[in-house]
Amino acid sequence: MNENLFTGKAKFYDAYRPEYAKGLYDYLCASMDKKAVIADIGAGTGIFALPLIKAGYRVLCVEPNDDMRSVLQEKAALYGGCESIAASAENTGISPNTLDLVTVAQAFHWFDKTAFAKECRRILKPSGRVAIIYNSRNTDTPMSKELYGINKKYCPRYKGFSGGFDASDEKSFEDFFKDGFEIKSFSNDTVYNSARDFVGRCLSGSYALKKDDENYDSYVKELEQLFERFAEGGVLIERNDSVLYIGRVGENSSDKQSF
DSSP states (O other): OGGGGGTTOHHHHHHHSOOOOHHHHHHHHHTSOTTOEEEEETOTTSTTHHHHHHTTOEEEEEOOOHHHHHHHHHHHTTSSSEEEEOOBTTBOOOOTTOEEEEEEESOGGGSOHHHHHHHHHHHEEEEEEEEEEEEEEOTTSHHHHHHHHHHHHHOTTOOSGGGGOOTTOTHHHHTTOTTOEEEEEEEOOEEEOSHHHHHHHHHTSTTSOOTTSTTHHHHHHHHHHHHHHHOBTTBEEEOEEEEEEEEOOOOOGGGSOOO
């Protein structure tokens, strides 16, 4: 039950996770009519969906975790055009052939990809597309390598960022996008103005220790020390790109009925 991994982390997630590049939204919106209906799957606290809602689109936000969804509902209540759905990516409950676009931001690695692809084919219009988005940090920097080591030391569930999923490997998406896909990258560096911001971002991870976990204080202390070593003038910049993978999910023979 992957959705349970974020229970108790919603406030950290919403406060400290980076937003996505404005250019990515501009690119998506330029290809859609204002009447387009969008479903954001694994919507979390609404970080990706909110700019689309503010832009006037109708967005169905599908999120199975109660904590994350409660924050999403609180924010979305200020705007029209948002419907919150407590459901999984593989069984959204959305009516068939009703969507122009499905978006998945920072969540694709949690899904059963075969079942999710089948669900996308069910809920999308024939011309509909799927957009998978990742804020992809540069993991080759000295700071990122030290952060990897700290997480491996303290966090038993840590398999790498994004659950060890390599979003930079195009092959990760080839089986999902049967008919090919387009990749667009937009610069979106993350700026931490304090150790608190940096530690908060780290604690928002599904793998990160919680306050009542053993070694939590030692974990946080090492994260604070890491910030101090690499910050310049009290500011740490983490190289990051918002990367978009977009295409149609082609029909699979297993979806067809036999007569």
